[in-house]
Amino acid sequence: MSNASLLAYIGVMALVTYLIRLLPLVLFTKKITNNFLRSFLYYVPYAVLGAMTVPAIFTSTTYVAAAVLGGLTALFFAYREKSLLFVAVAASAVVFISERIIEMIL
Template identity: 40%
Template sequence: MMRSEIAWMILGMGLVTYIPRMLPLAVFHRVKLPPFLQGVLKNVPYATLGALIVPGIFFIHEDIWFGVLGFISAFVAAWFGANVIVVVLASVAVLSLYALI
């Protein structure tokens, strides 16, 4: 069952989510940007990752040590060359242990 008001909301949300995802790909399709702008856009992933991780990770639990411990275990696992899936599983495992104690 689907109420029409909710349906419109979902469609509207879908549209305003899709537009920012699609527009740059369509507009810059086969367009060569100026070098400085290219450089900035190449920097974006690493800057984004920094902002996606901090401060969010420290607020996943009321107990701030949850986030701190998760951060450290993921960082250590990744530093020693673990595959991303292993990094994920390792930090979940460490936090499960911590929750038990």
């Protein structure tokens, strides 16, 4: 990918994100009272992260089987309310070990 197109991507990302944050702060002084809109915005982060995680998580590593084991590990520790860093490192460790075992078998 050329540096110019990479810069175009980054420029668009930064501009859109900044305008979203800036406009309400400088233009609006009243609060949103529409309950539907507020509820929608409340649920957005969960929908985004759910859709981004599955099915992409299955192809995030070399072997799908290792990704499944790593994903289950992450689910388990996330349910136990461990920190973000702990869950991420635990899932990666399980993937690393599983992939070494898979390569020994194959």
